[in-house]
Amino acid sequence: MRIGMEEYAVVVDSLPYGKSTDARREPVAQVIGEDYFTLLEVTPKPDTTISVGERIYIGKGPRDKVDHIKSRITYFDLTSSSRAELERAIKRIITEKEPYFVSFFNKCGPINIRMHQLEILPGVGKKHMRDILDERERKPFESIADINKRVALLPDASKIITDRVLEELMGKSKYYLLTRPPFQKEEGQF
Numbered sequence: 001m002r003i004g005m006e007e008y009a010v011v012v013d014s015l016p017y018g019k020s021t022d023a024r025r026e027p028v029a030q031v032i033g034e035d036y037f038t039l040l041e042v043t044p045k046p047d048t049t050i051s052v053g054e055r056i057y058i059g060k061g062p063r064d065k066v067d068h069i070k071s072r073i074t075y076f077d078l079t080s081s082s083r084a085e086l087e088r089a090i091k092r093i094i095t096e097k098e099p100y101f102v103s104f105f106n107k108c109g110p111i112n113i114r115m116h117q118l119e120i121l122p123g124v125g126k127k128h129m130r131d132i133l134d135e136r137e138r139k140p141f142e143s144i145a146d147i148n149k150r151v152a153l154l155p156d157a158s159k160i161i162t163d164r165v166l167e168e169l170m171g172k173s174k175y176y177l178l179t180r181p182p183f184q185k186e187e188g189q190f
Helices: 080-096 098-107 126-138 144-150 157-169
Strands: 008-015 028-033 039-044 055-057 066-072
Touching: 008 039, 008 080, 028 080, 080 098, 080 157, 098 126, 098 144, 098 157, 144 157
Parallel strands: none
Antiparallel strands: 008 028, 008 055, 028 039, 039 066
C-alpha cells in the first residue's frame, strides 16, 4: 500500500454554518482525498464558498479555498449527505485515476500463501481470480473497459473497486489495499 499525504480532495458535503453538534459553529466541509481515499474535515477560508463535488487543493502549499484541515474522520463521522455523495465521489476518483487502478489489476499479488489480493475484492472468487491472472499474463490490461471485456462474467471492475473502497472506509476489512487504514480513536477520545 502506498502511504503519503493527500494533495487534492473531492468535497462530499459543505456545511457553511458548521455541524449542529459542534460547540463552536464554524464553516466546515467533509472531503475524500484523491490518492488514499482519506476522509477529512476542512475549514474553508473566510468568504469562500466550497461546493459539493468540487475538487479542492488540500496539500502543503498555499491553498486557495481551504484555511486548514480540521481533522481526519471515519466513515461514521460523515453526515448523511456526505454518505449519499460518497459513492459518486469515489467513482469519479477511479475514473480520473484509471491507470493506477488498472495497474493494481495488472500487478497485485498474494496476501499470504492461501489468499490473493484479487480474492478480497467484492464479486471476485477463485474462478474470476484465475481468469484475471490468466488474462493479465497473456497481455496486461490497458483500461477498466479492457478488464470488463476480457474477463467473462466479472462484475464491472470500477464497481468492484468502488465497493472495496467503501468496505475499507467502513472499517470492515482485515486488509487495506486501496485506502489508508482507519485511525483508531484512543480510549476516552470522542
